[in-house]
Each structure stands twice: as C-alpha cells, then as structure tokens.
Amino acid sequence: MGPHQFTGSDTYRHAQVGNHQTAADALMSWTKAGGKVLPGLDKRREKERAIYLGE
Structure with missing residues (x-):
C-alpha cells in the first residue's frame, strides 16, 4: 500500500x-x-497488525 492509498484508507x-x-x-x-x-x-498484514497492537 502506498502513502496515497493509506491516507485515504479506513485503517x-x-x-x-x-x-x-x-x-x-x-x-x-x-x-x-x-x-x-x-x-x-x-501473512505480512497479520504480522503488521500484531506489531501495531503491541502483540
């Protein structure tokens, strides 16, 4: 995901x-x-999600 997509995202x-x-x-x-x-x-998104949540 690029910066332009990210800043317009639900995330x-x-x-x-x-x-x-x-x-x-x-x-x-x-x-x-x-x-x-x-x-x-x-798999990468699962890892990023865990890092974001401090898991």
Missing part, C-alpha cells in the same frame, strides 16, 4: 481518531494484488 481514518483495534483489523483488507489474495501478503 488511517480509524487510527487518527484512536480506534486502534478497528484500524488494525482494517489492515487485513489490504491482502490482494490483481484482485487475488496473496498468501505472503496476508
């Missing part, structure tokens, strides 16, 4: 107002490329 909007759990969950909507879920990207 960004939720984080800005302090809804951190919802923001972390919204990260999981960024797992596709070319309309298909990529297993490696899905």
Whole structure:
C-alpha cells in the first residue's frame, strides 16, 4: 500500500481518531494484488497488525 492509498484508507481514518483495534483489523483488507489474495501478503498484514497492537 502506498502513502496515497493509506491516507485515504479506513485503517488511517480509524487510527487518527484512536480506534486502534478497528484500524488494525482494517489492515487485513489490504491482502490482494490483481484482485487475488496473496498468501505472503496476508501473512505480512497479520504480522503488521500484531506489531501495531503491541502483540
């Protein structure tokens, strides 16, 4: 996800107002490329979500 996509995303909007759990969950909507879920990207987002939540 690039900076322009991120600043217009639900993840960004939720984080800005302090809804951190919802923001972390919204990260999981960024797992596709070319309309298909990529297993490696899905795994990466799970790790990013855990880091964001301090897990």
